[in-house]
Amino acid sequence: MSARPLAGKRIAITRARAQTSALRQPLEDLGAEVVEIPTIEIRDPDSWEPLDQALARLSEFDFLILTSVNGVRKLLERLRARGMGPADLARLEVGAIGPATAAALAQAGVRVDFVPKAYRAEGLIESLEGRDVRGRSFLIPRARVARDLVPRVLGERGARVEVVEAYQTALPTLPPGALERLLAPPPDLVTFTSSSTAVNFARLLEEQPLLAPGTVRAASIGPVTSETARQSGFEVVVEAEESTIPGLVAAIRDHFAVPHGVGTRLASGEES
Secondary structure, three states: OOOOOOOOOEEEEOOOHHHOHHHHHHHHHOOOEEEEOOOOEEEOOOOOHHHHHHHHOHHHOOEEEEOOHHHHHHHHHHHHHOOOOHHHHOOOEEEEOOHHHHHHHHHOOOOOOEOOOOOOHHHHHHHOOOOOOOOOEEEEEEEOOOOOHHHHHHHHOOOEEEEEEEEEEEOOOOOOOHHHHHOOOOOOEEEEOOHHHHHHHHHHHHHOOOOOHHHOEEEEOOHHHHHHHHHOOOEEEEEOOOOOHHHHHHHHHHHHHOHHHOOOOOOOOOOO
């Protein structure tokens, strides 16, 4: 294999602009030409009141669950705005959906009590198997649009679950002509690190039909994202075995190293 196995490959990144470097750099190190097509923009919620009210009642909660790095950032931002900090979370049992989310918490000085083996909602549920959550209170700050599996299952088990909006994702506005330039020539792969990146890339192509969705070959961070991408009409040819950015990079590298582009697959990704 070449020392630069992605040499000659053009790969598009669809993450929020502020988060592209973690994926761009390793792909470029492997020889890829990387183009950034940001399809999500992280914005504040329409109102901070629900999150602020929940933080004012932290003593009522037993668990805190974070499902994305963005959720961690916004939570810490609101703690600071209220004159609070990581120490105020010390009595809570804290769960993180994956290593990136756990690392963001740890960097801020928040103890993380559990990270599931499978970095997705199902994994969080499995990590709480065998524990009696009846009557226990969970706080879940997250994106406006997200899967409802965790709060639904915890509620069915008798827990009290409060889901509050910590941020929202939106489709950014690209400068005139930008998408045409970025898609010429068409990329060999388009990466999706969350369902929202796939949905919003499909929206971009609806607004500017420069590529037919069926011609887009996608690299996905996990099965939930893959399913969304397929529903959007994209062909998923790569799926990360481990739902992390390094896992996605490894899957892309292996995809081009294997004859006929035999992809890999497994766990799902953290939210955007």
